[in-house]
Structures are given as C-alpha cells and as structure tokens.
Amino acid sequence: LYYFAFYVVGFLMLVGALCGRLVCGFLCPFGLIQDLLHKIPLPKKLKIRTFPGDKQLRYLKYFFLVVFVIVLPLLYESNPFFCKYICPQGVLEGAIPLSLANSGIRAALGHLFTFKFTVLALFIILSILFYRPFCKWICPLGAIYSLFNKVSFLKIQVDHEKCVGCQKCSRVCKMDVNVVDTPNHPECIRCGECMKACPTDAICYHYGFSTKKQAENKN
Numbered sequence: 001l002y003y004f005a006f007y008v009v010g011f012l013m014l015v016g017a018l019c020g021r022l023v024c025g026f027l028c029p030f031g032l033i034q035d036l037l038h039k040i041p042l043p044k045k046l047k048i049r050t051f052p053g054d055k056q057l058r059y060l061k062y063f064f065l066v067v068f069v070i071v072l073p074l075l076y077e078s079n080p081f082f083c084k085y086i087c088p089q090g091v092l093e094g095a096i097p098l099s100l101a102n103s104g105i106r107a108a109l110g111h112l113f114t115f116k117f118t119v120l121a122l123f124i125i126l127s128i129l130f131y132r133p134f135c136k137w138i139c140p141l142g143a144i145y146s147l148f149n150k151v152s153f154l155k156i157q158v159d160h161e162k163c164v165g166c167q168k169c170s171r172v173c174k175m176d177v178n179v180v181d182t183p184n185h186p187e188c189i190r191c192g193e194c195m196k197a198c199p200t201d202a203i204c205y206h207y208g209f210s211t212k213k214q215a216e217n218k219n
Helices: 002-019 022-026 029-038 060-075 081-086 089-101 103-108 111-129 133-137 140-146 168-172 193-197
Strands: 154-158 203-207
Touching (some): 002 022, 002 140, 029 089, 029 133, 060 081, 060 133, 060 140, 089 103, 089 111, 111 133, 168 193, 193 203
Antiparallel strands (some): 154 203
C-alpha cells in the first residue's frame, strides 16, 4: 500500500512539474461545476470578487493537504480522511447518482452522507457567490500543483517590452493574480483569460525551463 502511495505522489509531482495548475483550469470536473455555478446570474453586488481574509483562507488548502491527506492517513492505516469526510465531489458525482439508481444504496446512506451532502450544499452556494471557492480554499490537489507553478515546464510569460501597464490582465483574472508582476503565482490555474484580455499580445504560454523571451504571440 505504501508503494502505491509513492507511485501516486510521484505521478502528481510529475504532472505538477509538467504543467503546474493547468489541471485545475482545464481537467478538474469539480472545477467545471464551480465555473458553471458561478455563471448563474445574480445582481453584481452579490458576486463577491474578494473580501478581507480571502488571502488567508487560501492557505487552508495546505492545511488540508498536510493534515487530512498526509498525517492522518499515516497515523490511521491509510484511511482516506479527506475523500471520506471533506471532499464534496464524491457525493455529487458518485453517491447521489448511485443512490438515485439503486434503492439498496439509498437505504444504506447514513449520517456521513448527510454531513457530506451539507458540505456539498454549502459549496454550491459559495460557488454561486465566489469564483471556485473549493479550488481556492480547500483542494489539496490544487495545493500540490500550486507548489510547482513557478518551476513547471509550462509557464505564463509576460513580454515587458510589449506590456503597456494597462492591468487588463489582472482585472480579468478570477483567481486575483497580479499577472504582470507574478504571472506564475501559485493561484494561477493557467486558464488563459489574461492572454485574451491583453491588447498588445504581451502574454503567452511558455514551454520549457529556460527564461528566454519567446517571439510567439498568443493564438
């Protein structure tokens, strides 16, 4: 079992080294669900971009990574604490569909399902108000990949000779990254919205580990 854990950790580190948090931006199914929920129309004053304490809450995902993914499973025989007690994705994409299709599963649902369904309902509400609250504050996978953003094979590069300092890139960034100053910030999910917003094509994906300027423009 420990060998399997090493393989999993190695795979996650490899993915992080190759593309950083690109997985969060384009491959995570729960990230997609949060995106869709955030598109539900509400008065602008109810769409909360950021608030005091938001930056501090983003460190929570590292707490969940260390405590619920590493420490507790090591102490209690590899019990998947985070998946079992915290993560709402399994309830939404697994327990609910299976229980709807199978009466035996419905009958077996207990207090743990009720608790996790409450967590899911909370994040559904939060996702309507905030952009990707689970990704920002809770997800341990996002925490792992974020550690590789600055050193991954895939990066975001800003050509400061082309940049006119308009900050349109930072204003459209829903992860609240200052793209000009820290394009590979741990919170960047490589979504590419900053590139679309840049009026001078000063921002592009950069493949490789060199820091030389690239001549390519965005597509």
